[in-house]
Amino acid sequence: MEFAERMSRLGTESAFDVFAKAKRLEAQGRSIIHLEIGQPDFPTPFPICEAAFQAMKDGFTGYTPAAGLPELRSAIAQHLSVSRGVDIYPNTVVVTPGAKPVIFFTLMALVNEGDEVIYPDPGFPIYESVINFVGAKGVPLPLREDVEFRFHLEDLQDAISDRTRLLILNSPQNPTGGLLQADDLAAIAELAHHHNFYVLSDEIYSRILYEGKHISIIQFPGMKSRTILLDGYSKTYAMTGWRLGYGVYPEHLVEGIVRLMINSNSCTCAFTQIAGIEALTGSQDCVDQMVAEFQRRRDATVEGLNAIAGIHCLKPAGAFYVFPNVSQLPLHCDDLATYLLEEAGVSLLSGTAFGQFGEGYLRISYANSLENIQEGIRRIETAIVKL
Ligand SMILES: Cc1ncc(COP(=O)(O)O)c(C=O)c1O
Known part of the structure; x- marks a missing residue:
């Protein structure tokens, strides 16, 4: 049975492939440190779980409105109005099973074949995959180490054409941990007005921030009618498996996105949505504790990597990844990632898994215990000395 032609354009997220390979090695008895x-690695905070148990007992086990429970849409709008400093209304919020559908739906709904979509490179691989899937032309916007993985304005200007329909940005960023600054966002906003394109602002790591303050492009004048704001629960509340995220859409786009929900998922799981209200309205101490722990791990990871000859690692302001430069080492980053998994039992990703501008880098996730991170770095060092 042959796939439809469009399937040849759909990519994947190689973190899942590398994870599966690492698991196979583990099943053969190998000790593996997972940094991919x-x-x-924290459990979902218990009050959130309890809210879900109670919701199940209370009968929240059926369909909900496709855009989400009104109480949850209100809680999200309230949370965003405070955290983004701009009025967000519940009728512009669409609740989705995880944040990924917001990427998929936005591209499906807004982009025609032949349109151009600018996306960050290195960046979350799903952007490029879905851009290709919908038949658009992806235009990479290079993120450069010399500006802490932000972009050069000339690169942004060069990426724009009269076919640009959408620009995707992600801050704090996967895979580099980099953070866009207010003037970066101001430049994008100005160009969006001038060239009339939409912005998909992926803010899934907005709460995992160690330095500076999260700024959203939606705060900039006139940007509410051009911005799709993506955020969710997976990272902030350690809820990856619950599948709960949301998009905030310009009002005129909401109906189409809800139709995509009806055609694909019907709705997001009802008791998960109730748990989502508890997450946003309950104590936020759990988030602060997780972020403090991530910060300790970030510091140890950066320090450990920079002590290895041939590796240079910036200290990122957010998310839970580092993106060390390994271009001085004698192995290509793809081979280095394979070597470190097979020889040292350290599972991590090559920078090229995030695009052509990831060449010469590795991505390390420090969402693992400090002890495992330190062991991982020891193993990396020992393996690299042998090269
Ligand atoms: C940048 C970015 N956006 C979106 C997502 C998707 O999050 P979710 O698990 O809520 O679908 C991820 C998850 O890895 C991510 O790194």
Whole structure:
């Protein structure tokens, strides 16, 4: 049975492939340190779980409105109005099973074949995959180490054409941990107005921030009618498996996105949505504790990597990844990632898994215990000395 032609354009997220390979090695008895997967290693805070148990007992086990329970849409709008400093209304919020559908739906709904979509490179691989899937032309916007993985304005200007329909940005960023600054966002906003394109602002790591303050492009004048704001629960509340995220859409786009929900998922799981209200309205101490722990791990990871000859690692401001430069080492980053898994039992990703501008880098997720991170770095060092 042959796939439809469009399937040849759909990519994947190689973190899942590397994770599966690492698991196979583990099943053969190998000891593996997992630094590949982007999921917090903490359990979901118990009050959130309890809210879900109670919701199940209370009968929240059926369909909900496709855009989400009104109480949850209100809680999200309230949370965003405070955290983004701009009025967000519940009728513009669409609740989705995880944040990924917001990427998929936005591209499906807004982009025609032949349109151009600018996306960050290195960046979350799903952007490029779905851009290709919908038949658009992906235009990479290079993120450069010399500006802490932000972009050069000339690169942004060069990426724009009269076919640009959408620009995707992600801050704090996967895979580099980099953070866009207010002037970066101001430049994008100005160009979006001038060239009339939409912005998909992926803010899934907005709460995992160690330095500076999260700024959203939606705060900039006139940007509410051009911005799709993506955020969710997976990273902030250690809820990757619950599948709960949301998009905030310009009002005129909401109906189409809800139709995509009806055609694909019907709705997001009802008791998960109730748990989502508890997450946003309950104590946020759990988030602060997780972020403090991530910060300790970040510091140890950066320090450990920079002590290895041939590796240079910036200290990122957010998310839970580092993106060390390994271009001085004698192995290509793809081979280095394979070597470190097979020889040293350290599972991590090559920078090229995130695009052509990831060449010469590795991505390390420090969503693992400090002890495992330190062991991982010891193993990397020992293996690299042998090269
Ligand atoms: C940048 C970015 N956006 C979106 C997502 C998707 O999150 P979710 O698990 O809520 O679908 C991820 C998950 O890895 C991510 O790194």
